[in-house]
Amino acid sequence: MAHPSQLGFQDAASPIMEELLHFHDHTLMAVFLISTLVLYIITIMMTTKLTNTNSVDAQEIEMVWTIMPAIILIMIALPSLRILYLMDEVNDPHLTIKAIGHQWYWSYEYTNYEDLSFDSYMTPTNDLTPGQFRLLEVDNRMVVPMESPTRLLVTAEDVLHSWAVPSLGVKTDAIPGRLNQTSFIATRPGVFYGQCSEICGANHSFMPIVVEAVPLTDFENWSSSMLEA
Template identity: 45%
Template sequence: MGRFKNLVAFMAATAGSFLTMGVAAAEPGQPAPWQTTFQEAFSPVAIEQHSFHDLLLWIISAISLFVLALLIFVIIRFNKRANPTPSKTSHNTFIEIIWTVVPVMILIVIMIPSLKLLYYGDRIETPDMTLKAIGYQWYWGYEYMDEEGLAFEAIMLEEDELKPGQPRLLTTDNAIVLPIDTNIRVLVTAEDVLHSWAMPAFGVKMDAVPGRLNETWMRIEKEGMYYGQCSELCGARHGFMPIMIRAVSKEDYDKWLVEAKQEFASGETPAIKFAQVTPANAE
């Protein structure tokens, strides 16, 4: 009886886990336990990516259901019992034209919004500021290209260094501070091996290649803390290169910029207080 109760409890817990997939509590801008969908989009590119994904989901679902229906029909109609004398037809011109033309049409339907999205994500809006991200083994360095000398490094905090509310493996000692509603050009490179600067909430994933400068862009639409990671297998500590961005209002960003420049002028690392910057109207 005890084993039966344990089995029932296990099944109930498993069912509860599946029912709550993708809706587990988590702050915007970071992944959630059991999440099965994209993170919420907070930039124009990410919003377009989600829309394109939804279109593909409808197309893929329709194709899968159609193939399943054909498979079931063939199993029922042409099994040995229902069709003891099979047809010896080897070609059907009409069907061959259909299964060639229809996939081509489907690919064209997919291709048009796909190319538009690729262009939109690659086209750099007129930038209001430029951030340079540099991949190292195994951490990120950042330079504010419009602010002379303003640069810092961001290294993942170990578990015993985390404060309450800070996510494990995603929190860095220094966070990037960026203003919302601003076209931000992001330059990405690497110092040693291949890395990849990825921020899912902003629809950004750009390879960092030694000796090469790649660029992308983003426009953050809401204040808050956002997290990403290196998405290129770059070595032993590949999984320990998180990215942490604090998005603030333009007014708070200007205030922080003044303080950061003063700290840098005094010889201190201007990013030391990044993680403690809190926007005045943050939720």
């Protein structure tokens, strides 16, 4: 959960998000080094009036500003491609959930169970209890077992939506008539908040997402109670 005056991302709750955080820091360091080098060269040119072409051969300059950007791009592209392939892999999921976007709420169908499905609406401000977050809490949370690969099928019934939970490193577009697939593993128990990240209409900011990761025994108890209800 984000907090006031926070710098950086939320704490990672999945291996993919940990990889994204490392890649962000790696890329930020490259940007910082490039900015420092360019600022240093500009400062030298302004203070020493290094403007004549005799100081450095033009061919040498062309080699530097051609080779160095290529090396930097390779250093950024290789880990980026690795993470993209990791995000697309879905290896033997233990649970499959279908998330359907509506104007303006989410529906969840647990496809491993025959009759386990429910709607998830935002909790009105007047119904919030102490400790709950305004515009982020819902009446029915999406409960998943922790440390279990979960496959998420995302679609929409009316307009474009986007199912996004920053702590899990998941952001998938919900498109009417199409199923998009993603996966995640919650590495620790907790409640993780997200929102629709596509401008889907007047109440776009009122369709939050809440994922609750619990131990497997608690998930079995929850699913049994939901099926009985």
